[in-house]
Amino acid sequence: MEYIREHIWQILIALNYILALSAVIAVLFKKINPTKTLSYIIVLLVFPFLGLIVYYLFGQEYRKSKIFNRKNVLNQSVVKQIQKELELDTKTIESVDELLEEKSKLIRLLYNSENSKVTIKNSVELIKDGDHKMELLFEDLRNAKHHIHIEYFIIKDDTIGSRFLDLICSKAEEGVQVKMIIDDVGSAISSKTKRKLNQSGVELYKFMPVLFSRFTGKMNYRDHRKIAIIDGNVGYVGGINISDNYINSKNKRYWRDTHIRVVGEAVRQLQILFFTTWDFVSDGKLNISKDHFPENQVEENVALQVAASGPDTDWSNIMEALFVAITNAEEYIYITTPYFIPNDEIVTALQVAARSNIEVKLIVPKVSDSWIAEYATNSYLEKLLEAGVEVYQYTKGFVHAKTIVIDGVFSTVGTANMDYRSFNINFEVNAFIYDKKFSESLKSDFKSDLMDTQQIHLETWVNRSRRKRLIEALARLAAPLL
Template structure:
C-alpha cells in the first residue's frame, strides 16, 4: 500500500495507457476513415485520461447494432402493406422517366429500397425561414383531427417553443393523439413545461437520455431529425428546429434556413420513420393502425424519396445519395450547408466535377454558430477553390440550410449537413426531389442567397495568415470528433 501511495500517479498513467492502447487496437480493427482513426489515436495517446473520456463519450460505434432495430415497426402488418403499396409498377417508373426527360438516368432511383421508397403523387412547398414555417405549422396543427407527431433535435420552451407546446397541449385536451420525441442533448424544456405536457395528455419521450450511466457512452449518437406528421396527410422536414434562434422576429441575428411542407404519398415514409424512433425512445409496443396512413387526394406529380440514415441503417444512405448526384451531374451542382466537414469521397467528387467544367458552387456561413466548426469548414475550402469550385460565404446572418440542386432536375432538402457527424453518426432525414419546377425554385433560392454572400478569391484565401491556417489545422483534426 505504501508503494501504491508513493507511486499513484505513475500507476494511473500506466493504467491509462493500457486502456488507451486497447482502445487504439479496437479502433484499428474497426477500419474507420483514416482521418478519424488518426484523430482518435492522437487524442488517446497525447492526452492522458482526457483521451479516454473523449473516446468513451464519442468514439463507440453503434451502426448495425441491435439496440437500434427497426423490426418492431417494419414487421407490423399495416406497415408492411403500406410499404407494398408504395412500390412502383413499371408504368409508374416510366412516368418518372418521362418527368425527368432526357436526364432521367441522372440519379439511380432506388424504387424498391426499403429505406427510401420512391413516391409520385406529392405536393411540396418550399419554406425559406422559420417565420414562414411556424405560420404554416400552427395553421395545420389547429386543423388536426386525429394525431400530431413530432421528432426534433432541438425543442426549447422559449417564445416560439412555448407557443408550440401550448398549442399541442390544447390539441391533446381536445382528444387528439400528440406524440413528441426530443433529443436529450439538443433539447431544453423546463420541468414546469414538462409537467404541463404530461398533465395535458401529450406523450413525450427523450431520445437516448444521457443522465444515466448506462447511456452516457451513447451521447455521440443523436437524433438530428426534424419531422412533423399531422393526421398522416401533412409532413414537415428540413433544417428548422423549434427555438427562437430560427425565428427572425424573435432573434437578433438573421437566420436563413430551408424546410419543406409535404402532402401526399411521401408523408407515409415519414410516418414510418417517426414510428421507428418512437418505438426505440418509448420502449412501448405501439400497435399501428390504418388510421395513421389515410388515403389522400393529391394529384400533383412530384417524385420524392424520404431518405434516412443513422446507426440503424446498414449504409450511409444520405451521403451515398449526395455522392451519386454529384458524380452523375452533367451541368451544375449548387450546395448550401452550414458545416462543410466532408469525407474524402465528397471532396474528390466535387473537385472532379469542377475540373470537368461543371458549374459547381458552394455556400457556407461567413460567421458560424460554432468557432470550431467555422475553422474546420474553412480548412477544407482551399481544396475546393484550387479545383475551380466557386465558394461563397453568406454574410447577411447565419445560413443553416442543408440543400443541394443538381442539373435543375434533382434537389434535396433535409437535416444532414456536409460533415462526418451527419454522414456517419447522427440520425438524419432528407427529402430527395426529382421535379424540374421544384428544382428551379430551389435554384432561385440559392441564387438569392448568393446576393447576400461574398465570393472567396482563391489567391487571397491562399495567403491568409499562418496563425489562421494553424488554428484551421487543429480544428480539422478535431473535425471527426465534433
C-alpha cells in the same frame, strides 16, 4: 499501500496507456475513415485521461447494433401493406416520365439500400425562414383531427416554443393523439412544461437521455431529425427547429434556413420513419393503425423520396445518395450548408465535377455558430478553390439551410449537414425531390442568397495567416471526433 500512495501517478498513467492501447486496437479493427482513426489514435496516445474520456463519449460505434432495431415497426402488417402500396418496380420507375429516367440511378440506390420508394402524388411547398414555417405549422396543428407526431432535435420552451407546446397541449386535451420525441441533448424543456405536457395527455419521450445534457452538446448518436406529421396527411421536414433562434422576428442575428411542407404519399414514408424512432424510445409501445395512413387525395405529381440514415441503417444512405447525385451532374451543382466538413469521397466528387467544367457553387457561413466548425470548414476550401469550385461566405447572418440543387431536375432539402456527424453518426432525414418546378424555386433562392455573400478568391485565400492555417489544421483534425 504505501508504495501505491507514493507511485499513484505512475500507476494511473500506466493504467491509462493500457486502456488507451486497447482502445487503439479497437479503433483499428473498426476499419473506419483513416482520418478519423488517426485522430482517435493521436488523442488517445498524446492526451492521457482526456483521450479516454473523448473516446468514451464519441468513439463508440453502434451501426447495426440491436439497440437500434427497426424490425418491430417494419414487420407490422399495416406498415407492410403501406409499403406494398408504395411499391414501384424498375419498369414503373423508368416509365414515370423523362425526368425520373434522368435520375433513376439515384432512385434505385435509395431503394436498394433502404427500401425507400419514390412517391409521385405529392404537393411540396418550399419554406425559406422560421417565421413562415411556424405560421404554416401552427395552422396545420390547429386543424389536426386525429393525431400529431413530432420528432425534433431542438425544442425549447422559449417564446415560440412555448406557443408551440401550448398548442399541442390544447389539441391533446381536445382528444387528438399527440406523440412527441425530443433529443435530450439538443432540446431544453423545463420540468414545469413537461408536467403540463403529461397532464394534457401528450406522450413525450427523450431520445437517448444523458446524465448531463447541458454539458454534452456533441454527444454521439443524436436524433438530428426535424419531422412533424399531422393526421398522416401533412408532413414537415428540413433544417428549422422549434426555438426563438430560428425566428427572425425574435432573433437579433438573421437566420437563413430552409424547410418543406409536404402533402401526399411521401408523408407515409415520414410516418413509418417516425414510428421506427418511437418504437426505440418507447421500448416497443406501438399501436399502428390504418388511421395513421389515410388515403391520399393529392392530384399534383411531384416525385419525392425520403432518405433516412443513422446507426440503424446498414449504409450511409444520405451521403451515398449525395455522392451519386454529384457524380452524375452534367450542368451545375449548387450547395448550401452550415457545416462543410466532408469525407474524402464528397471532396473528390466536387473536385472532379468542377474540373469537368460543371458549375459548382458552395455557400457556407462567414461566421458560424461554432468556431471549431468554422475553422474546420475553412480548412477544406483551398483544395476546392484550386479545382475550380466557387465558394461563397454568407454575410447577412447565419445560413443554416441544408440544400442541394443539381441540373434543374434534382434537389434535396433535409436535416443532414455535409459533415462527419450527419454522414455517419446522427439520425438524419432528407427529402430527395425530382421535379423541375421545385428545383427552379430552390435555384432561385440560391441565386438570391448569393446577393448576401462574399466570394472567396484563391489568390487572396492562400495568403491568409499561418496562425489561421494552424488553427484550421487542428480543427480539421478534431472535427471527426466532434
